Ligand SMILES: Nc1ncnc2c1ncn2[C@@H]1O[C@H](COP(=O)(O)OP(=O)(O)OP(=O)(O)O)[C@@H](O)[C@H]1O
């Protein structure tokens with residue numbers, strides 16, 4: 001499908017995901033992590049990002065992030081950067097049964113703006129019931145569970161089941177970079193650059209827009225950054241990852257490639273798979289391209305170069321992850337994608353727009369933003385079936401302090417040596433895209449005006 005130009009391919013992919021309607025999908029939806037008996041599991045100590053914005057009309061409450069680690073994990077460990085390391089340690093596939101397990105969540109759900117509310121109203125007994133209800137359609141299994149005399153076995157099975165219901169889904173990025181963690185957090189392979197950024201961001205005006213950072217942990221001999229899982233407690237979340245900026249490679253990557261070109265056969269393969277005519281005769285003969293060459297080509301076939309952002313991946317209500325957006329380039333294509341992604345819900349589009357507007361104000365105030373070039377970072381759009389919506393800044397693996405003599409603007413095109421990233425260009429176009437998408441809606445698709 002990759003060769004199909006833009007919207008047709010992307011619409012087909014998203015429509016397929018929509019057609020699945022989340023039924024029987026392998027991707028995780030909403031869950032609480034932890035084990036029975038663990039207070040986090042019952043939500044007693046749960047704090048975290050949740051969704052500060054309730055599009056049902058309560059308006060934004062941008063206090064989502066939580067500050068300091070509570071787990072005593074070591075902070076700021078200096079370890080070799082693991083960013084970019086590849087592997088295949090992804091989370092186990094969640095069972096098809098999870099939607100049944102989630103039914104309780106859509107019942108007495110607390111729609112308050114509290115960032116921790118999504119997990120807080122469930123007692124362990126309710127959880128147990130839901131675990132049993134997963135097994136509908138398998139009467140023998142349910143009977144067997146009921147007859148079980150061993151509580152140990154019972155709790156082991158419940159725990160196993162809940163762990164498999166992790167809300168975790170990875171839309172983009174390097175495979176093997178993440179591990180699920182308990183208590184509504186995730187682990188990302190350690191990189192000094194990202195760790196330094198997250199530490200700094202916890203004391204910055206951007207903190208409410210970033211997953212709460214919980215320090216560095218060591219697991220199986222590897223260092224990880226621990227941060228909040230932005231999907232925790234959500235009811236069949238729909239997620240979109242948009243990579244921000246007019247440039248996706250570091251200036252130092254360009255310098256290195258010019259001094260010592262490293263041919264990348266994998267990138268050549270990815271390039272010719274999309275467009276065999278994109279490679280030069282020399283590149284065809286070497287069957288390789290340099291990284292900046294590939295990255296620049298990627299920026300121009302997508303909306304990165306023209307609009308300052310691009311869609312990397314989408315999943316709708318726990319359906320299959322769609323990544324076929326390499327050639328989604330025009331604003332029209334992106335509007336259509338947002339309309340499909342939000343199922344034309346004006347309230348969600350409006351909430352996203354409002355969040356981006358407040359994010360812009362925070363960016364303009366931010367000391368961190370003033371002093372850093374933000375490359376390859378994403379905005380993660382998340383909404384769920386309860387009508388909650390939010391946008392988060394993620395991925396600071398290539399966000400570096402700019403040379404001190406430079407005052408970064410973020411709203412001008414990049415020229416070599418300027419270190420500009422075009423982040424605000426992307427934010428401007430995204431905000432306009434969301435406005436344009438709302439103009440496509442009929443009055444019945446727009447939220448009712450709020451009471452005076
Ligand atoms: N805190 C989080 N909570 C929930 N999901 C997350 C979180 N951080 C990342 N993700 C998921 O993981 C994906 C990849 O994240 P991220 O961009 O940080 O990874 P990466 O490997 O550094 O990416 P890249 O290869 O672009 O540098 C996101 O698209 C999103 O689906």
Ligand SMILES: O=P(O)(O)O[C@@H]1[C@H](O)[C@H](O)[C@@H](OP(=O)(O)O)[C@H](OP(=O)(O)O)[C@H]1O
Pocket residue numbers: 084248270291295298376398
């Ligand atoms: O999305 P694509 O087309 O698959 O291309 C990848 C994407 O641009 C990643 O952002 C980049 O990682 P970084 O941002 O970390 O550089 C990766 O480089 P890599 O292969 O050198 O990791 C590319 O292969």
